[in-house]
Amino acid sequence: MSESNIIPKWLTVGVIPLINLFLAFCVSGLFIFFIGENPFRAIFVMIKGAFYYPGAIGYTLYYTTNFIFTGLAVALAFHARLFNIGGEGQAYVGGLGVGLVCLIFDQHVVGFLVTILAILGSVFFGAIWGIIPGYLQAKRGSHIVITTIMFNFIAAALMVYLLVNVIIEPGQMSPETRDFASGVGLVQLHILAKYLGLEMAMSPLNLSFIVALTVSVGFWFLVWRTKFGYEVRSLGHSETAAIYAGIKVSSTIIIVMAISGGLAGLVAINELLGVHNKLLLGFTAGYGFTGIAVALMGRNHPFGIFLASLLFGALYQGGTELDFEFSSITREMVLLIQGLIILFSGALAYMLSPLVERVYLKYYGNYNNG
Amino acid sequence: MKTIENKEGNETIDSLPSSTKPAIELKNITKRFGHVVANSDVNLKVSTGTIHGIVGENGAGKSTLMNILFGLYKPDIGTIFLNGQAVDVNSPEKSIALGIGMVHQHFMLVPTFTVLENAMLGNEGSMVLKSGEKVVLDRLKGLSKNYGLDVDFKAIISDTSVGMQQRVEILKALNRGAKILILDEPTGVLTPQETIGLFDILRSLRGQGVTIILITHKLKEIISITDTVSVMRGGKVVANFSTEKTSPEELAENMVGRKVLLSIKKPYFTVGKPVLEVKNVSHESKDGVHVLNDISFDLKEGEILGIAGVAGNGQSELLDILSGIETLQKGQITVNGKTILPYQDWNSKKAREFGVAHVPEDRHKRGLVLPFYNYENSILGYHRNEDYSSGFLMDKRKILNFVDDLVENFDVRPRSSSISSGKLSGGNQQKLVLAREIESNPNILLVGQPTRGVDIGAIERIYEDLMKLKSKGTAILLVSVELDEIMSLSDRIIVMNQGTIVGETNSSHATELDLGKMMSGLEQV
Structure with a gap:
């Protein structure tokens, strides 16, 4: 056949x-x-940079975390045959969610609770940035590729405006918010290891990595084991068959884009809650776009996405080393x-x-x- | 036994009066796709100026063979001879240059171009279109007169009838210099009257030396028009006959490889109360065309109501509205006592809840999600049902149990729950869809084109299943473009033409001729 x-x-x-x-x-x-x-020496340097030096693996996995989130975001949309190119903007706006929650609550509420709220904030804000293009696609027929690209620009412009004019730390020049309060944030794994009496080289790798792995399992469950996942896949393979099966196309599209945006928004927890401890310009650094390649390479399956993310994580980290060495x-x-x-x-x-x-x-x- | 038949057949063909070299000769053609052998050592000879029929079930290799002849596929082994010369047909361009023309089942016309513009496509006469047009028009008019190909050269294709579009396709091929014409299922979209017209054209083409290959699954047509016929099964030519020496029964037997009984025993069931009442339903398509005008009928328990009509006369839209895919715009539908009014919340999900099951006309587009496994497709549309799920989770074990029974009871082959439905043959896909809909215990079943692209063996089975369902008291609405099917299955027949019901008749006194007249809109009853 x-x-x-x-x-x-x-x-x-x-x-x-x-x-x-x-x-x-x-x-x-x-x-x-x-x-x-010498290409062989270059490869050698890259592999050493990504896995061998103290903390290298930590750095690699820290990048991997970002790619898992954006890769899953793109993959979920792919399952509904939606090409979500807006991971970058959704992650960025997810950062706004984190920032706002932390700035508003961190002086009044315990850090642990603020962190939880900030995680939800990243998902919620990212979701909104996915829902709007989703709604326009579902109800108005505006092509999702165009709208999500546009929303990346809108997000970038919005963040510049807010960081320069509104939520900038008063009395300083660089467009960043003030630091979040000390109890807020996701603990880095090398610090956690120290508590447990283990030795681990310093790296920005933090609890977000565990969140990413958990979300990956959840993703598999959602897509292949739930009624909703079944409907999403039906829609992705054949819209006509989905309509025949009584699946509501427009609401499915909107929900998929909400979840997709929420997944991309989680990049912000790795970057802001795990590393920078404040909201700053351009923290997404192209992770959203690379997520498209990750999803493609990972065949829209969480395990494949994990492997592809690991590869790209190693490339990012090993690449820095390459830059440094030669x-x-x-x-x-x-x-x-x-x-x-x-x-x-x-x-x-x-x-x-x-x-x-x-x-x-x-x-x-x-x-x-x- | 088979080989003897084969030999006899070949001899008769050879002895036919014709020019010395056959127009087409295919020798030892073999074509594989991966490990699927689509054509295996096929030999075929067609004499100049004859009409040769090729019959066979779906997947028997007819289309592959014709695509090889037309240059779309390259055979792995084998040679093609045209008028005794070995030729290498490696592209459709080459094949057109060699004088082969093909009329596809789905026409290849530009809908917004005029008949003339379409017919001249590929042989425009000159670089400058205007001056070429005149040359071509003269030539086309000559051809048209010569062969009785009656067309209106100024008409826009999308405004013309299917019959005329087909004539344009034939003209187009002749304009490109075709001496050999391949027609793939040409009568599927025609009324009986249009079919007769087409056959007259084919006879006149044959009279002037054109060689014609006719692919069809309608055995009656083979008998009425061809000179010789080949039967294909499993990628091989299993028998050749001179048409006058064979019968539909013999052809069917060769197609399937065993005796087939296609006569249907209708079970006795006293027709009960009406379960589906359609009143004054009208519908306008998205482009503002009135596709349904004031349709009213009712359907009773245990009754099979057939809707006859040439494809595209509103039957599909009617099915879509009744099954909840399209919104009801005007009129009213009563399903099992519940009334649906225009623009009310009416969708496929609700239709199923009301006991309406639907075997859609297009199983590839609607009935199945082709890349899905059988077990996933076996619950399409019923996946919310608590039998297959708990809460928001699907219960894979329950689904697998269900589908195992399903493929067993309805003879879906291969009996596998974990094969992509897209890999099944047309007949088995249709059995799967029908099985799913029947298993939902509907009391109204809407069926569209139940046997389109389905092989004879599976047709037998599908008819049986429908009759079993009828005997349980389910009301069945059957839409089909196959008149034979409508006539033999239905208790009552209504005929649609241009979105209107133009006639109703009891199946016991319907004749094909009367129905044909109504279908073409010539006669209101």
């Missing part, structure tokens, strides 16, 4: 992405070679490598499948036929 169903799943989910990754590294290696550096390899070079990985595992994800299919059939085809 359909050609793509011939080869087994382990090939499409396991082998092909690995080959794509390998190709991306090969091409990156060529570039590094052309600027006169004078000729700049931050832009690292971006190039990331770009190539996105190109090969996202945009060209299926480029090699006919080849792999042919090779597989040549050696195993008859075996399976019998």
